Amino acid sequence: MTATFQPDSPEQVVEAVTWALSSGTPLSVAGRGSKAAFGRPVAAAQGLSLAGLTGITLYEPEELVMQAGPGTGLAEIEAALAEKGQELAFEPADLGPLLGGPAAAGSIGGAVACNLAGPRRVKAGAARDHLLGFAAVSGRGELFHSGGRVVKNVTGYDLCKLLAGSFGTLGVMTTLTFKVLPRAEKTRTLLAYGLEAEAATALLCAAAGSPHEVSGLAHLPAAVAARSAVGRVADAGRPVTAIRIEGPGASVEYRLRALAALAGATAAETEELHSHNSRTLWREIRDVGLFGALGDRVVWRLSVAPTAGPATAAAVLAQLPGEAFLDWSGGLVWLALDGGDDAGAAVVRAALPGSGGHATLVRAPEAVRGRVPVFQPLAPALAALSARVKASFDPEGLLNPGRMYEGI
Amino acid sequence: MLMPAPEEGTLAKRGALVDALRAIVPGEGVIDDPAALRAFESDGLTAYRQPPMIAVLPSTVEQVSAVLALCHREGVKVVPRGAGTSLSGGALPLADGVLLGLGKFNRVLEIDYGNRAVVVQPGVTNLAVTGAVAAEGFYYAPDPSSQIACTIGGNVAENSGGVHCLKYGLTTNNILGLQMVLMDGTVLRLGGRHLDPGGYDLVGLMTGSEGLLGVITEVTVRILRRPESQRALLVGFPDSESAGDCVARIIGAGIIPAGMEMMDRYAIQAAEAFVEAGYPLDVEALLIIELDGPTVEVDYLVDRIGALCREAGAVSLRASENEAERERFWAGRKAAFPAVGRISPDYYCMDGTIPRHKLPVVLTRMAAMSQRYGLRVANVFHAGDGNLHPLILYDANQPGELERAEEFGAEILKLCVEVGGVLTGEHGVGVEKRDLMGEMFTEIDLNQQQRVKCAFDPEGRLNPGKVFPVLHRCAELGRVHVRKGETRFPDIPRF
Structure with a gap:
């Protein structure tokens, strides 16, 4: 890459894309670049960084809304929200360290472009569910808007959903408006020890189907749990199943007891974590921080029907050396593998259940990400439609070409 | 409202199209009798009427695909229709168009409690999804007020909301997968029982696309377990400012109730006269605030919210002590539209959303407009999320009143946009707001x-x-x- 533009206004973004269009130069688009190693390598001679479009431009806590430039650090946003007792409920993962970079380097634009979510996905949704509106520059060099600043809005197509998770291939976002929510008064985590993955998932799905509004449902095999900084998890010497409960104090205590009774029917022993330890554990799970030193291992992220999670993980680990843990009640399978030439793609994708799902190669060397489909290959008709959707925003294929799929 | 001019070439081949459609959908599934076609001439926005050229009611996805492929080949327009409850004319037929009714897709295909997923055909009503899982203690959260009649396919097309979407989200936050058919007949499967898509979020894009992108033939929704208890507060205020301030205080205190509805004086009076819900008649604004969850949490929040209401200047406050009382609190709100319908020959329901703190200025300016247009307006308001439903009262038999009501409505929606809101919160653009x-x-x-x-x-x-x-x-x-x-x-x- 020869150079990277770092515009400091939407107008300059328009100027950059217009030049790219005129000169036929593809652009590698990034927020702050913390997830540059996520996705297929982009063949672009010119970079476009949004690290200059920063700052919270609107924050109205009582209206549950915030607006910021795409390059605004998530850390800055989370600090501003914390001051008012609020948070990003979708709990965006910090993938920096997993991808070989520093922690806390991500931006709000990057979180939305990658449609990040954390353990609370099961209750509160992903970035897609919180983006209310945006302005972006299309591959035609046009600044366009969609959505608004209110939650209830069905005016026109919901392009927020489309931009979230599009990895910068549809438009260069210049402003984002998103929903924020109150942070829970109290957090507790119920730990159940000694359950194997199938029994653990049955417990997690029962908890998810209980009226207790759980906000985290994970299962860690013994070796993975052993790496936690939380003593009660690390020292268990057994698999650890974790259920998070948030809310007003008395309610949390009540629900914790109800869930402990549910767990008590299956697990030998239960324990609870208070606020500080809860926060640590769920951050480790969120940021995929429990695989230890990964070395040459690749990391896959599989989204499947929750009940299919354990069998999916087991099918992969029967064929490839590695480790797995489960989040989202079993529906999110994280795998660290010695994958070989194809990073284990053939084995991983063959293991996906008949009910559907997708596997994403999140961490792998650039050369591997260039030859192995990073995102789940699409059925032909869906691939054709996705290519037409891409072309409707970026007809010349200038914005992060190939980041998600070849030709898209 | 100007619709695309009928194409003579299409009208000329109507007979051949009917034959070709009958070859795809046998028996009574193709309707070409003018009298029978009148049944489809409008949806919930009855001010607009237009019988379709032909109506077709397929019962399999193969038939939907073949019908669309035929129309694609022949260059014929297609209007999809669920239950026809759209309030924005989304299912308004075209004189030279085929109306594609999904009413025969009315089966619940699979219930998967482990994954909290239910696979339904698009013609299943919103309430029937809950009905299918209620015995096991589950429900489907989005609850548009037409839920007894409206279908899931239409809910997806319109991204329907309801009174509980403040806490539980809209349709888009509660569906996992779709099967759909493109205009050229291509059948696509999007999503499944897992969370988030593998590529572009086309499920998210389809939701709220008002039948312009594809025809939905199957929907996988996510269900929730019923909360252990529910209570409602009925709170009266001397003016809408203090009611609005109260809502801000509640959310500012970190509480997201299951629902938070506001009614203005006119709506309160009409509703009380209709159903005798026990609403206070000496207040300018009424809030209905619903809490759900474990009893210990609900009781705690009822107390906290009660205190916040008093701080905000509430002049009356009642908390439901049993299920019958809670339902009575809601009865007036739920009957607000028909209640207004009872005191006026016709009413026109608007649907803008505003940033909540703009409520006082919007209500003040709406009152001035009401004077200017000489038409009364009653307001019901999803106060938690700023979604406003002004009901404009008019009499279609008075020459010019419908047009005046429409102008008034348009001015209200422009005002919503002017203060930072949007044209439609949940009813869709359709033809109405196009x-x-x-x-x-x-x-x-x-x-x-x-x-x-x-x-x-x-x-x-x-x-x-x-x-x-x-x-x-x-x-x-x-x-x-x-x-x-x-x-x-x-x-x-x-x-």
Whole structure:
């Protein structure tokens, strides 16, 4: 890459894309670049960084809304929200360290472009569910808007959903408006020890189907749990199943007891974590921080029907050396593998259940990400439609070409 | 409201089309009798009426695919229809169009409690989804007020909300997967029982696309376990400012109730006269605040919210002590539309959303408009999320009143946009708000949306005349206007 533009206004973004269009130069688009190693390598001679479009431009806590430039650090946003007792409920993962970079380097634009979510996905949704509106520059060099600043809005197509998770291939976002929510008064985590993955998932799905509004449902095999900084998890010497409960104090205590009774029917022993330890554990799970030193291992992220999670993980680990843990009640399978030439793609994708799902190669060397489909290959008709959707925003294929799929 | 002019060529081949459709959908599934076609001439927005050229009621996805492929080949317009409860004319037929009714897709296909997923056909009603899982203690959260009649397919097309979406989200936050058919007959499966898509979020895009992108033939929804208890507060205020302030205090205190509804004096009076819900009649604004969850949490929040209401200047406050009382609190709100319908020959229901703190200024200006147009207006309001439903009272038998009501409504929606809100919160653009889209979007914005439409339906045959005020040809929209090699290297900070 020869150079990277770092515009400091939407107008300059328009100027950059217009030049790219005129000169036929593809652009590698990034927020702050913390997830540059996520996705297929982009063949672009010119970079476009949004690290200059920063700052919270609107924050109205009582209206549950915030607006910021795409390059605004998530850390800055989370600090501003914390001051008012609020948070990003979708709990965006910090993938920096997993991808070989520093922690806390991500931006709000990057979180939305990658449609990040954390353990609370099961209750509160992903970035897609919180983006209310945006302005972006299309591959035609046009600044366009969609959505608004209110939650209830069905005016026109919901392009927020489309931009979230599009990895910068549809438009260069210049402003984002998103929903924020109150942070829970109290957090507790119920730990159940000694359950194997199938029994653990049955417990997690029962908890998810209980009226207790759980906000985290994970299962860690013994070796993975052993790496936690939380003593009660690390020292268990057994698999650890974790259920998070948030809310007003008395309610949390009540629900914790109800869930402990549910767990008590299956697990030998239960324990609870208070606020500080809860926060640590769920951050480790969120940021995929429990695989230890990964070395040459690749990391896959599989989204499947929750009940299919354990069998999916087991099918992969029967064929490839590695480790797995489960989040989202079993529906999110994280795998660290010695994958070989194809990073284990053939084995991983063959293991996906008949009910559907997708596997994403999140961490792998650039050369591997260039030859192995990073995102789940699409059925032909869906691939054709996705290519037409891409072309409707970026007809010349200038914005992060190939980041998600070849030709898209 | 101007709809695309009927194409003579299409009307001329009506007989041949009926035969071709009968070859796909046998028996009574193809309707061409003019009297029978009148049954489809309007949806919930009854001010607009137009019988379709032909109606077809397929019962399999293969039939839907073949019907669409035929219409695609023949260049015939298609209007999809669920239960026809749209309040924005989303299912308004076209004189030269085939109306594609999904009413026969009325089966619940699979219930998967382990994954909290239910697979249904699009013609299943919203309430029937809950009905199918209620015995096991589950329900489907989005609850539009038409839930007894409206269908899941229509809910997806319109991204329907309801009174509980403050806490539980809209349709888009509660569905996992779709099967759909493109205008050319291609059948696609999107999502499944897992969370988030593998590629572009086309489930999210389809939700709220008002039948312009594809025909939905199957929906996988996520269900929730019923909360252990529910209580409601009925709180009266001397003015709408203090009611609005109360809502801000509750959310500012970190509480997101399951629902938070506001009614103005006129709506309170009409509802009370109709159902005798026990509403206070000496207040200007009434809040109904619902809490759900474990009893210990609900009781705690009822107390806390009660204190916040008193701080905000509430003049009356009651908390439901049993289920019957809670239902009575809601009865007036739920009957607000028919209650207003009882005191006026006709009413026109609007649906804008505003930033909540703009409520006082919007109500004040709406009252001034009411004077100016000489038409009364009653307000019900999803106060938690700023979704306003002004009901404009008029009499269609008085010459000019409908037109005046429409003008009044348009002015209200423009006001919503002016204060930072949007044209429609949950009813959709349809034909009703189509010509107001320019109030909220620039030509560039609208062209980009239409290009997305082109990716799905390049000939523009699926539900044309809805959502977009000006229809451009896709070939024209697809042109790139920048001249190659004539833009200098930009002077932008670089590293």
